[in-house]
């Protein structure tokens with residue numbers, strides 16, 4: 001198989017719900033609607049992948065989606081705390097991983113986008129990111145590029161390059177970034193007794209006993225490790241007081257900025273914990289550098305924020321339990337994450 005055919009075959013395998021039923025890479029994930037496997041769908045995914053790496057999507061031709069969602073960094077950025085936008089300016093928040101993004105029911109730390117298609121326009125039109133004055137200006141630029149005009153026609157027929165097809169292609173690619181089948185999944189769902197060490201198994205007990213699973217949901221059928229709700233873990237409160245390194249100047253009210261409801265103040269979407277060993281630093285502002293720091297954070301019951309979720313409370317774990325919890329979190333890494341990174345970048349033909 002030539003490289004393009006191989007990549008298409010892989011995308012096909014990753015995009016096919018039917019194939020997933022037996023596919024180890026899907027173990028532990030909830031069932032999703034099977035993606036059509038016709039040639040047009042594959043053309044959409046392949047086009048979306050190209051666009052994901054395309055700096056011409058930015059007004060100044062500098063920044064691509066992949067600049068802040070680096071495939072080799074599990075589609076986030078492992079360096080720094082927050083993402084850096086146009087001209088190197090620091091943004092308010094950390095880039096989330098895009099692995100298993102299709103499992104989320106809203107997008108952004110504050111859930112302000114309802115679909116992946118809708119999400120695409122935020123970075124494209126943001127003044128501090130890809131800086132386009134309008135959706136039409138991006139679409140127009142792509143229409144002038146012969147190879148894109150052709151690829152869009154192949155993927156979408158007569159509609160060609162439009163706002164709708166641009167977002168649909170990128171979202172189609174993002175939906176293929178599926179990475180389950182971790183050692184934890186093989187143990188818990190695959191009943192492979194030896195897939196987890198006794199320390200990791202003990203860590204899962206600590207995870208449940210500490211109430212982590214109230215928000216990071218694991219059930220009998222599948223584990224998204226998220227309730228898809230917005231919760232205040234007390235991070236923003238600590239950050240604003242300089243308890244986590246440098247004091248923050250810009251406030252971040254989280255979900256409150258979208259709903260205006262007092263109970264949403266400083267609440268952020270519960271993230272999935274899948275592949276969490278690959279996605280440092282942690283929390284919406286990247287304020288906790290390591291998983292050990294996260295474990296310590298929860299052990300002391302987060303900050304003293306009076307508005308904090310009551311489920312975040314002092315745990316008083318022993319040193320052994322902390323190590324077990326950390327070992328468990330590290331068992332949630334899917335081998336598919338490395339495959340997706342390897343297959344992501346355009347190769348010289």
Ligand code: HEC
Pocket residue numbers: 052057063064065066067068069083084085086091093094095096097098101104106107108109110116119120123124128129130170
């Ligand atoms: C300058 C860096 C930057 C660029 C460029 C960028 N992103 Fe992001 N992305 C982020 C940050 C930071 C967030 C979280 C922002 C927030 O929650 O307010 C995010 C959030 C997301 C989310 C939501 C993830 C989740 O867990 O809810 C998706 C999906 C996404 N980006 C895809 C893209 C796509 C597609 C592009 C290209 C069109 C892109 N991003 C370009 C930094 C970037």
Ligand code: HEC
Pocket residue numbers: 109207210211212213214215216230231232233235268269270271272273276279281282283284285291294295298299309311312325329
């Ligand atoms: C009240 C709900 C809740 C409970 C209980 C909870 N978490 Fe979280 N967790 C969250 C939310 C919300 C975030 C994101 C906070 C943010 O972005 O600022 C998070 C973030 C994390 C992260 C960082 C993920 C990332 O990608 O940044 C880890 C790791 C984590 N939690 C592990 C745990 C563990 C281990 C426990 C139990 C000791 C636990 N959580 C208990 C809601 C909860």
